[in-house]
């Protein structure tokens with residue numbers, strides 16, 4: 072088998088290639104209606120269309136259907152993993168897309184918008200900007216759009232200066248944080264200051280990717 076053919080056989084199916092029958096085969100097939108659908112086939116069709124999630128079928132989460140539930144979770148998992156940034160009500164999910172192009176299927180996780188601050192800003196200027204980010208909203212065709220995250224850039228390149236800024240921002244907002252530093256030592260100081268906030272870290276470079284990956288795992 073050629074390497075291209077091998078890749079094709081191991082490639083995860085896109086959601087458009089999963090048929091409702093693939094899903095139906097793994098469902099309890101009792102047509103109990105607990106999901107609100109008339110039968111399991113209707114549920115399978117709506118699941119493949121992205122209108123329902125596996126959690127909508129309660130019997131799948133009972134011991135009797137544990138193995139089928141796990142198989143369905145693997146089948147329905149998006150090719151690109153979803154990543155949660157932040158905690159609580161303001162946490163945002165990025166990735167988790169089933170397709171590359173918007174016209175192929177609905178994008179389920181809208182692109183979040185972050186505004187940056189940096190560690191050379193005066194404290195009052197920093198707090199003012201963080202407050203403005205947290206309170207900004209814009210009405211657009213009946214929807215209230217808000218900003219989703221605060222990016223904190225290391226300009227000083229000094230670990231303690233960065234940590235102090237991260238601490239100030241973390242104390243002033245519950246929005247998810249994005250820590251931006253190229254030096255792993257600076258990043259570590261920022262991560263310690265943002266303990267329990269589950270921040271996104273940026274950026275791993277050719278010479279620092281391993282140290283950054285270790286930090287991501289440790290924190």
Ligand code: SF4
Pocket residue numbers: 098099100101102103104105106107108109110111114115127128129130131
């Ligand atoms: S809750 Fe599950 S088992 Fe019951 S009808 Fe819906 S899909 Fe089928």
